[in-house]
Amino acid sequence: MAIATRHPHIAGLSRNTFLLALASLFADISTEMLYPVLPIFLTQTLKASGSVVGLVEGVAVATQNIVQGFAGSLSDRLQRRKPIALAGYLLAAIGKPAMGVATFWQGVLGGRFLDRLGTGARSAPRDALIASSVDEANRGRAFGLEGVGDNAGAFLGPLLAVLLLIVWHLDTRLIFYLAVIPGLLAFLMVLLVEERPVELMAKAKIDVSFRRFPKAYWKYLQATALFGIGNSSNAFLILQTKDIGASLTTTILIYAGFNLVAALVSYPAGSLSDRLGRRNILLLAFAVFLITYIGFALTRHVALIAMLFVFYGLYQGTFRSVGKALASDHVPEQLRASGVGWYNTTVGLSGLVASLVAGWLWDGVGHAAVFLFGAACAVVGSFALLMLVPYVKHDGTVGR
Template sequence: MARLEIHPYFAGLSRNTFLLAFASLFADISTEMLYPVLPVFLTQTLQASGSIVGLVDGVAQAAQNIVQGLSGSLSDKLQKRKSIALAGYLLAAIAKPLMGLSTVWQGAFGARLLDRLGAGARSAPRDALIASSVDEKDRGRAFGLEGVGDNAGAFLGPLLAVFLLYAAHVGIRPIFYLAVIPGLLAFFMVLLVREQPAAAAAKSKIDLSLRRFPKLYWRYLLATALFGLGNSSNAFLILRTQEIGTSLETTILIYAAFNLVAALISYPAGALSDSWGRRNILLASFIVFLIAYLGFAVMKNIVLIAALFGFYGLYQGIFRAVGKAFAADFLSDHLRASGIGWYSTTVGLLQLVASVVAGLLWDRIGHTAVFYYGAVFAVVGSVGLLLLIPNGSFSVRSDAV
């Protein structure tokens, strides 16, 4: 695998890892520049109700979560990563202007579904490309670098949308058209990736048997699921921030700062997990989550909430980078895409469950109940991680069961 002559801090990373990090950067700019726009577009331009907004986002996100595991299995079956990832990036890119062209909410719904299907299809093959592009000892750094790109895109996207809407006075529909540009740049970054030769022959059919994966992988998935039961959508943190009197513009800036912190911590967290152990760093992210949720439950000062939101960005950056790298540690190369895909599916679907529960708590019991609920499962997940996963590094065997 090709190595670049780069600063020692990035030692061990390959050309592919930088290309894939840039792909995540541009893809997230494309997606997140629509984050503050789509609900307004649906309700004000297409005259959809609030329940329709929830339906559009909920179904699209659920579809993305499910297709991640399926695309990973397909990638392992074909032993092809790049071509499936490319298809996903292209589908997500062209779906953006299709949303803007819609004249009824059903059209926007269909385009949003295509967008999330593309995002789900590309995720697991891309992560398998990242894992195969570096030595095992540098895997945390590789996923950390990808996390930098992803979270930096999530930071820049909303800021770009705010600039286009309020400074450049661009209309809402053109925002969707412009979002195709970074989406296509992401596609071209992956086009330049050099895929490593397959280590195993393609299988005659997609094998969905649960027995393929090692026991430690399933124990890790269980610990992740226990934590995920309380890991609801970040939308509740945004709602809590606005609830205490923060303006919309300030809330967007706070959200952007949260993504910036996540971007800045991703690579150091991944690098530390290579030397200190994945479990230790992942446990630290759970503790950050616990502190942040307890703080959101009790604090009502705007400055403190803003600082807490930024602190929560540490969790976001660490969990994304180290969680996937840890999942990859348990898997041999010919199972890596499907294993990481089902890990991502678990995280996504449990977040959907947690968000439904959080919504009921928000409406029927009280807003602070959402954060106490999340804090409880942060403790449960932390205990589960300590009990289910022994400390230390894991060397992957192809016959591990």
């Protein structure tokens, strides 16, 4: 695959990949300033129930990922990535202060929907830009670098929230307003990206119908969905941490540590998948998820929860970078935004189901049931990944 050569490449990575990693860094600082505060804001300030938290987060995740499928298809039809990504980054930035003005949980739902609508619109075109900015042999590393930016932002965002809330004693609602600043910086990074024309751009209309995707791609989505219906929102991990007695500051710091681990592991995991095969690395991530969720179901000790969050970061950093790279491997370049987009749609729809089920289990059965259900789905998803998705060797041939 030909790639732009006007800019020097560092270890197989182009200027665009670094700019897009910085965009993810700033965007996630903006998001994660709010994320660990949001479920507590809903339940304590607005007096919402656990089911409402599940609904808000389920709708948010589903919106983000469903939109990615359509945004990816639109990007492939137009054969343009950058303008759609820019619009998404701007919309997501605007959605942050919209949550801060809410006086009822429905208002938070509306602001969260707007935020995730923008996030969904930008993600698939951005991922297509990443995939097209490097050759296939370095694709895992490119997505890993973006994962570093994303998870580093997820680490720095909660720390910034602690600084603003605990050290400077700012009102919680003001955090929502300040989150727009890093969101706009992310927009600026994408503005500096140079989009490479796609080879098929001369065609008047690109066929992006579902029939164009290979069977192996759909099998991968099936395995992803079976795993994903147990992967509920991280908000339930935060609520569990707070429920067993951790203070708000401790909860936010634990969550920040989780994201630091995810940031540190993203690039090595992506690079390792380039050499050892993405399916194998993804299976390891599912196993880590299984162990973590069993641990959350069984322990009531803050120190052990903190250790489990660190372990969970290994899963998060690996799944985010390797999962998207594997989806990208299964589709041709002209369908790449659609392929990654519909993969994320699958993650989102299964996440919606998972969060709704988790909310019902949290309120009606017990907190441990949320994590035991997720662990069971991890077992099913692992077997599906092993049986349905072939092992792709480094030379591109398929094995088992």
